[in-house]
Amino acid sequence: MHATEIHGYSFDPVRLGRAFFDRPTDQVARELLGKVLVRKTGEATLSGVIVETEAYVGPHDLACHASKGRTPRTNTMFLDAGHWYVYLVYGMYHCLNIVTEGEGYPAAVLIRAISPLDGVDTMRKNSGKGGVHDLVNGPGKLCLAMHINKEQNATDSTDLRAAMYIEDRGIVVSSRMIGCSPRIGVDYAGDWKNKPLRFFIKNNPCVSRKKSGRS
DNA sequence: CAAGAGATCATCT
């Protein structure tokens, strides 16, 4: 793939390996900002810079699916770090997560929004509509545009043959560019609904538009 | 602009 160039300085992309994801979930969620999600389908390569994430930190986190125990669905979150966890919400939209921390410990990061890089035309075709900024600014829309579904569930992003993975292209996101808020859509989660576990790049036009802040 | 409803179904009780 092409190297990223910033101020004449070229950076060769590096695919993130298991060690990156096998760390505390909130830290992984923060550091995923600025990394690049790459999705290869038969017809195209789609990619974008991750600009919004949420951490679901373990079985004690009442917003985390795994707080209900190990079931056929949540089993994916118990896999080793770096696996994809994809599920259907509201009978209609898929959500893309990447498993974090060690095998047997259920936690993951929800990828909520990206800023498109490659394959914008294909994304628009998959979505059926939308301007560049409205294509992938939300977990459901992101999966629709990038043609992500349960076929990717429980696959390993760190496998060299993987059709979907995350790479570092040398984009630097300093801590003062990062905003933080409660997670979205988890009002049922008791004490956990207010925990600041949503992370986003401040003032980025591709961050999903919903309560508590784009700034 | 904010608030509310409806779509729609896999998953778990």
Next chain:
DNA sequence: GATGATCTCTTGA
């Protein structure tokens, strides 16, 4: 039988 880690559209101030 109830419930969502969402999104879009409609209503009303």
